[in-house]
Amino acid sequence: MPEDDYGTWSPGRVEELSDGVIAIAITLLVLEIGIPTIEETSSDHELWSRLRDLWPSYVGFLISFITIALFWMIHHRLFHRLNRVNHQLIVANMALLIVVVFLPFPTAVLAEHLNHDGERAATIFYSGCLLVGVMIFSFLWHVAKDENGHLLKESVSRVEIAILDRRIRRSVVLYGVAFALSFLIPLLCLALLAALCVYYLLAPHALPKTQ
């Protein structure tokens, strides 16, 4: 039997499964938006106001959708730098997938309690889950770049690694700030999370570059 237990686990294969799981998690988000029933709304006017009252659900849906999509883009970029994977990386990747798959739950909790009394708790819970996701990403990167693992492609230069280090550290700090804000002013925390979505979408250079 070969010594290397992961000889046939190409980065591409792990990436494919991750893609599948991410695509499904991103799609399930919509199921958590509650549908206004005919019992609650007896006119066009009431339905419009009910649909308007659902804005926290739309906010949660959008932030979670874009954040997971960004995770997907960063995931793709990290994996394109890999030559091979090892067990530690697979476990880190699984931890990341657990957070991604779990996200529809804190999103629904946020949507239900935003603008109500449990708003602070829901925002702490939600931004905390996002922070955990970003931290696992950071861990994944540390496993990937570890010199003893020889996982990175040889073509990835030291300069590039340093840039990635800085960018990933910065995103941990930014999501950490959002998490801290959730304890003080929940809406400001969400505004920051939304701003991060817009920023990373419009400024691709702030993300780790594709190789």
Add this chain to the structure above:
Amino acid sequence: MPEDDYGTWSPGRVEELSDGVIAIAITLLVLEIGIPTIEETSSDHELWSRLRDLWPSYVGFLISFITIALFWMIHHRLFHRLNRVNHQLIVANMALLIVVVFLPFPTAVLAEHLNHDGERAATIFYSGCLLVGVMIFSFLWHVAKDENGHLLKESVSRVEIAILDRRIRRSVVLYGVAFALSFLIPLLCLALLAALCVYYLLAPHALPKTQ
């Protein structure tokens, strides 16, 4: 580091993720059809009448299913004309996926309120979401054909681009008319949307051609 941030983002890869997301969104539609419970129906006769009363759900399910399937076919045809993708196109594609993933929600709202007092609001909301989807498609096409982006394959001729322009503009107009109708006569709006489904299914030449 390479200058082109999207060197490895082949159109095929973006298409694959889009395919996955579209396949899931199309399948989730059925979950929004409410199941008649044994409490509501105490005989075969009552169950039949309950199943008949669910016709708005079937209508919504069918229009949304076919519309998303048409989106998928057009998406496939646009992407087959691409040589490479850029960040702007990826963002436009993500906006399109957000609308597709969101569609089960307006579909469920429509199914719940069709034939009831909130019918007009629900139809406006539903046809408005479809119009937004078609408009994002139009935007995606404009990003794709932009000469500075050099995204289109060289084999795509000016004549072909002009034909596509005309077809995509026409579909924006048609879905715009359906949206306008929803304010006046909601059922006529739905009849038009259903007619568009049948038309595009049976007349493939009205869609952008495959290359």
Add this chain to the structure above:
Amino acid sequence: MPEDDYGTWSPGRVEELSDGVIAIAITLLVLEIGIPTIEETSSDHELWSRLRDLWPSYVGFLISFITIALFWMIHHRLFHRLNRVNHQLIVANMALLIVVVFLPFPTAVLAEHLNHDGERAATIFYSGCLLVGVMIFSFLWHVAKDENGHLLKESVSRVEIAILDRRIRRSVVLYGVAFALSFLIPLLCLALLAALCVYYLLAPHALPKTQ
């Protein structure tokens, strides 16, 4: 522009999307099984009896799962005989996918009403949906084998086509008999549907052969 609108729609690609949709529909079936709540069950004994009372859900889950899986196997075998696809075949395939995606709904209706007063109506509805699915399969095969379409690979012999004809016609008859039985003795209809599952699973030669 090329004349053949489907030059790039290889059978493989249509098959991939179908595989995705089928995999998702098969997985969603479990969501329709109602979970016994702690309000209903205050002891181990009550939970066991509640889990036992859910047998119609398990029956529906199993028959639908295996039937969709069989559809998938037959679908795979038909598509492996194709050289290319045309628009008519894509529309037929989409009709088939609509039925597959819709199946969790009649399955849930059956599970809810089996062993209650609406049993007959639910069984008619359920077996009717399966029959429609089988009939669309039959239509798909007729489109595929149509000589003017030149869709079949040249290697498919006349003898083979005749065998497939007979097998597909027989399955339409068998599901038609099950549908007719549902009007008379619903449980016998389900027994026949279950027997068909077992038969096709254990006797692969009754299915169209792989090429």
Add this chain to the structure above:
Amino acid sequence: MPEDDYGTWSPGRVEELSDGVIAIAITLLVLEIGIPTIEETSSDHELWSRLRDLWPSYVGFLISFITIALFWMIHHRLFHRLNRVNHQLIVANMALLIVVVFLPFPTAVLAEHLNHDGERAATIFYSGCLLVGVMIFSFLWHVAKDENGHLLKESVSRVEIAILDRRIRRSVVLYGVAFALSFLIPLLCLALLAALCVYYLLAPHALPKTQ
């Protein structure tokens, strides 16, 4: 017509469908976690305590997620040793997928009844489903290694087969012990299942090796 009915069913293709189904089942687990409503919780404090009370849901989610992920890893390793598949293997694989797809249901039952009176029944049901899954894996392996089937690649040595035999037998015993424990001390059963997750994640050498 060729004699071998499965000539074109490469292991890769069956693996792909299985991957899709497993990815979806793993993602659906989150939908079974009940979302605390604003009616139940009128303050941050109450929401926190409600989120804390949901710990059985988190435990169920985690154990099921990791167990399905392990199934996926073992599945991958078995299929990489296969040269071809036969009908018996496809049926065994389908039986495995049925269990995987069904798992969100016992997981939800466990989450609902853990820490309540139906705890024992729910744990027996849950660990029983896992045991059935492991036993089907064992059966799958026996079909795969059967000498008359010639399914294994020639490169798989007798020593390797013996090691796999031992490992798979041991996992059946371990999940059997967990099942037996569920009748006596449900929480100990769950602790063992969680320990098995951690053990297999951290000790990849206990799993069948990749070839």
